[in-house]
Amino acid sequence: AFTLAERWQNRETLPITQSPLITRAASTMLQPDDVSPATPIRQPSNGGDSYFSASHSSRGIWACNVMGETTDSQSNAANAVLDDLPAPNQEFDTRLGLGDPYEVNPGDMNQQILVYRSPAVANQVWTQVKKALSMCNLTDKSEYGVDKQRTGTSALTFNGVPGLWSRFSSDSRASSRSNYDLYLLMGNSIQVVTYSRSVSGNHSVSIDQAAVNQTAETLALRWSATR
Numbered sequence: 001a002f003t004l005a006e007r008w009q010n011r012e013t014l015p016i017t018q019s020p021l022i023t024r025a026a027s028t029m030l031q032p033d034d035v036s037p038a039t040p041i042r043q044p045s046n047g048g049d050s051y052f053s054a055s056h057s058s059r060g061i062w063a064c065n066v067m068g069e070t071t072d073s074q075s076n077a078a079n080a081v082l083d084d085l086p087a088p089n090q091e092f093d094t095r096l097g098l099g100d101p102y103e104v105n106p107g108d109m110n111q112q113i114l115v116y117r118s119p120a121v122a123n124q125v126w127t128q129v130k131k132a133l134s135m136c137n138l139t140d141k142s143e144y145g146v147d148k149q150r151t152g153t154s155a156l157t158f159n160g161v162p163g164l165w166s167r168f169s170s171d172s173r174a175s176s177r178s179n180y181d182l183y184l185l186m187g188n189s190i191q192v193v194t195y196s197r198s199v200s201g202n203h204s205v206s207i208d209q210a211a212v213n214q215t216a217e218t219l220a221l222r223w224s225a226t227r
Contacts, residue, residue, distance in 0.1 A: 038211035041097025063132035068140035078135035088114035145172030178205035
């Protein structure tokens with residue numbers, strides 16, 4: 001305990017020993033100032049939380065969110081398309097506005113960056129992600145409500161490659177939520193930016209997708225500029 005306390009006290013003079021890529025990710029990924037008024041998030045004063053993580057082992061990308069009696073086989077088939085792909089060398093995640101998943105949430109935003117061995121490997125994964133997402137246009141109805149996912153190709157391009165988008169909604173008598181994901185291919189990396197909101201009762205949950213796209217593009221340009 002004494003050693004750790006002493007190290008903390010002298011932290012400003014200690015050499016940097018962590019991976020430069022982790023330092024780069026922590027300093028360039030999603031920050032509070034990146035969140036626009038069009039994409040509000042739960043603030044710390046209202047129970048909002050945040051985190052940053054770096055991992056050398058990752059499941060990668062999960063394509064289909066709709067899971068139910070009538071859609072399990074389709075969702076599993078789509079996600080299986082991604083099962084045998086090369087795992088990313090590193091994955092970084094940062095999230096702002098995170099709160100209790102069972103409570104109404106004015107919004108939270110997440111940035112995920114998966115770094116692969118080379119641009120060729122990232123392209124290979126991208127092709128399969130595109131295929132998997134195309135299989136995720138699903139609707140599941142049950143006594144609890146309706147889950148729906150729609151996917152497509154975005155008008156936003158990055159380095160000449162159109163992005164991919166996914167929109168998931170879950171409506172029930174108690175609460176309704178919506179997630180919007182934008183995927184961008186960035187050289188040897190894939191970025192996924194997600195914005196989520198939930199409201200009380202069975203209501204349509206609006207998301208300003210253009211505002212999310214703008215944030216995603218800003219983050220992608222920042223990441224690419226510091227390579």
